[in-house]
Amino acid sequence: MITPQEHEYxxxxxxxxxxxxxLLSFAASAISGALVFMLLAAVDLAKEFGWNANVPPTLMSLLGAGAVFGFLYWLLNKWAWKWPGISFVLNVPDISGNWDCVGKTLDSEGPTKYDWQAEVTIVQSWDRLRIRLSTQTSGSSSISAALAHDSVDGFVLLYHYRNDPKVGAVGLASHTGCSVMTIAKDLQSASGDYFNGRGRMSFGTMNWTKRN
Structure with missing residues (x-):
């Protein structure tokens, strides 16, 4: 089995x-040019004072546009996408963290077949995501996902997952499924539905509460 990991969303x-x-490319070029200009100006100034100043090629490469772009992208992807001003422009909600899940599996007539609880862990960066749901008997990891803005309710999270039973779980089989969760505007709660396919033909509801 392939080890689950963060995926694009x-x-x-x-x-x-x-x-x-x-935009990052333009910014990297501008910043790189400014840094090189300041470095060369500092070298010229040092020479005017009679100091023996040389610029190592390694330092020049670190100030190149490619290196600056890599740093800016790393900064954006890791942290900056969550900063208030930048997050407003990017319009990407931060749903990362741990959530408590209360689920209900329903039968075809509507009544609850059984209740269950789980822990949901979401790992998120600007361009990658992973949703991990773990119960006493099985665990699922997202395979693909999308986030959509809902002008009334907040945000909608759609994700496709693979579920595998834990060792010793009886009567359970690996399967895939999908879930549609509506996340409140304050990003502290979510509710929605899930649907399982071949391997466990079942469906139900989930309610998530963000842990503080």
Whole structure:
């Protein structure tokens, strides 16, 4: 089995990532040019004072546009996308963290077949995401996901997952499924539905509460 890991996700209603990449390229070029100019000006000034100043090639490469772009992208992807001003422009909600889940599996007539509880862990950066749901008997990890803005309710999280039973779980089989969760505007609660396919034909509801 492939080890689950963070995957790319789409944001419907958010900033276009290609456009953001182009803006980062322009910013990297400008910053790189400014840094090189200041470095060379400092070297010229040092020579006027009679100091023997040389610029190592390694330092020049660190100030190149490619290196600056890599640093800016790393900063944006890791932290800056959550900063208030930048997050407003990117329009990407931060749903990372731990959530308590209360679920209900329903039968075809509507009544509850059984209740269950789980812990949901969401790992998120600007361009990657992973949703891990763990119960006493099984665990699921997202395979693909999308976030959409809902002008009334907040945000909608759609994700496709693979579920595998834990060792010793009887009567359970690996399966895939999908879930649609509506996340409140304050990002502290969510509710929605899940649907399982081949391997466990079941469906139900989930309610998540963010841990503080």
């Amino acid at each position: 789409s944001v419907m209603g958010g900033a276009n990532r290609a456009k953001v990449g182009r």
